[in-house]
Amino acid sequence: MKTKFLILCALFAYAQSVMAQSSAYFVNRTELIADKDNFLPIADLGDAKIALISTSQKKYAAFQEQISRYAPVSSYDLSNYRKGISNTNVLIIIGERAEFKADFWERMRNAASKGKKVIFCELGDSRFGFSAGLTSNMIYLKNQNTNSIAQRDLAMSVFGGMAITQGSNKRSQTRLQYADGNEQPIGLDISKMTRKIDAVANEAINEHATPGLVVMVVKSGRVLLEKSYGFHTYDNKERTDKDDIFDLASVSKISATTPLIMHLYEQHKIQLDSTLGFYLPAAKNTNKAKTTLRTVLLHEGGFEPYIPFYRALKTGDISRTRSSTHQVQLADQAFLKNGYYENIMWPRMLASPIRNAGQYVYSDISMYAMKEVAETVTGKPIDVYLEDWLYKRIGMQTIGYNPRKRFPKTKIVPTENDTVFRKELIQGFVHDQGAAMANGVAGHAGLFASATDLAIYGQMLLNRGTYGGVRYFNPATVDLFTSRQSKSSRRGLGFDRYDLDASKAYPSRFANESVYGHTGFTGTCLWIDPKHQLVYIFLSNRVYPDVSNKLYDLNIRSRIQDAIYETLNDAK
The missing domain is CATH 3.40.50.1700 (Glycoside hydrolase family 3 C-terminal domain)
Incomplete structure (x- = not known):
């Protein structure tokens, strides 16, 4: 001991x-x-x-x-x-x-x-x-x-953003340090790095890969760059701000569901090799009863990757106005009938087939299930628990589900002009259709945040569980969940990771085996590099006005990450 x-x-x-x-x-x-x-x-x-x-x-x-x-x-x-x-x-x-x-x-x-x-x-x-x-x-x-x-x-x-070294009452740095943009860390040519990132960011905007974006880079607890580019939309009316709030999409998986599972694991309230049937009464008599939590977190449960729930909607399920029977708000003028997730979506997920269990198949259904486990064990909605246990205490001021309840519409970057399902521009409501139908709170999507909040969270993980003088995780827990845990994929437990196949250059040509994080469908990513003590955040709304693959085709996120690594390599 x-x-x-x-x-x-x-x-x-x-x-x-x-x-x-x-x-x-x-x-x-x-x-x-x-x-x-x-x-x-x-x-x-x-x-x-x-x-x-x-x-x-x-x-x-x-x-x-x-x-x-x-x-x-x-x-x-x-x-x-x-x-x-x-x-x-x-x-x-x-x-x-x-x-x-x-x-x-x-x-x-x-x-x-x-x-x-x-x-x-x-x-x-x-x-x-x-x-x-x-x-x-x-x-x-x-x-x-x-x-x-x-x-x-x-x-x-x-x-605690700066250490106090003057006098006898010394104090250590415990939180992110922010600069005024004019200071250059020793050995790092931040101006050159910024010029490279500017070029890639402007290319993305000019090629209509995204109307705007925010990039944030943190090295050894110090913010090296936080910069916004472009506008909320292509009409160039609302300029993107570095503090704007974005739909994180699948970055929700590692910023909400996974940390809560880590927390419950540390409290011995769940065991990774126990099953969905053990924690979820509704799963006991299904084909998922014997699927372990470890398998689910690795996306090796054989679950369907995605179920387009909105395609099964019937006349009367959605109303253009709120009423006593339609309280689930999907957008400004779209309301789903009450209980649709509980009565239709979740039962359909439990009844969905299992194929090729043990093989890696990336599945949103996996994180729907982990959210259900977390809420059953804690007895609280995941959004409420996370706000009280982590977000508020650590100083993450924008992160959360359903941001329109807390922030003005103009502070939230819009996503798709949905012409099929909700039939309006989506702004401040989750882009993912299934998460929207789950009242905006899901395990795989639904979280919104600014770049600063993700930087705080990333630095806490980089510190292996501590931030602001408070320990949120034991180092061994962070190491377990973020390291490679699969024999058939690059994945950690909930976290995506660096791909050992160098030809894929994922997430960057210069990344290394310590790197973990996740990307999001709306054009987001959070990558953490313990080897270089680096946190990289990219936020965009590449799905505006409709889904486009240009951000992928131009390899924007990875090329910006390449520029960061080139700066570090030049300093050696």
Whole structure:
């Protein structure tokens, strides 16, 4: 047991050192002067209700923008900050000391005495001592400068985006580090890499492979590139933004269903060699009763690859308006009758034939089944469980199912102009027909997210289970699910992987055997490379206005990944 503990400690230290590598490129001028309870960097965000108080939102816009990348933050100025005190449990104050009066500090002291975390981020070279307004139960950071770089460094210091090396209260980097785009990591020609990626991205848009896209590259915990291209549609009205929300399609498999299965595996609530019949009462008397979860995750259960459920719809199953009998919203003006998934789709999946069990056949039905297992074991819908257990705590602010319930339509990139099934442009509702008919929540599709959220998730896996100072998985679990686990394919458990057949150049000509991730039908991918400590994200809506193979034919995703590897190889 002692040896196992020492190994785990070493692995954790390795993950932290990897995250710290990026900080070595840049000097953080921030000093942490007081934090007696070691609250910083803020770790689990699940219960954090954060208020940002400043004298001027315009003056401190750089701080506010940077801090909002890590967690949802409510902003207040000195005219309404009392509301922030009453509604939150973490108060972050940014400014120069002279900007705040004595009565303000009196209220802050009172808030701290009642258990609220009060964090003062001071800018400038003030002559005030620590005792001027602050008490020992407050947290105090200081940066001698007042420019936007100092503001960003302070914000990242609070959340672990940069290591704090000044003074005696040192802190490690625990979250992604974001740059302003002008800083060049030592040895890496990011400008050259960006030019190469620009050329491929613009080719994709010019050839109508996709109207727009977002690319994000993370190396050793530091964001090297996050850039958007093109527009939401070919009418060039809504420019694509790096924070836009995309339909992830099959990237949902590794960003929702699989991590939840990993979590339940660690809790000993499921066993990979137990069967669908053991976990699902509805499967006990079917041909899938003896199919193991391991086999399902490897896509070796012999399941049908895809069932076009929408083709079996009858007159009256879909209505153009919502009613008491049609509550399942498929699009803005398309509503499916209640209970269709439970009464028709899921029974049809259970009754579907099994062919060539033991051979690799990629199947969406596999992840429908794993979602059913997860919900049966937890007793909760998968979307609710994931939000509480992972997404909210780790700081993934956009990821989730049915984004129209949480975000404005314009923030979500549209997919297909569906002329057959829903008969309208699909925007903010899942493109996959089966997932839409399952009320937008399925095991194989339905998840939406921004590139930043996928980068957070990818970095957590790259750290072998830790992020923001919180452990979500044991390293052995990450290694098990992401490594090659099949004798007949390249697959891991739920995860796709690098293809050992070099002639396929999948997912890139320069990828290696450590690489794992997944692609999505809508034109997305997430690839993680432990060997190079690399996370690569590509998001697009290549199915707009209708499904096209040009993104595949032009090999856009892989060529951008090639450009990233070429940059790393040039630095050797």
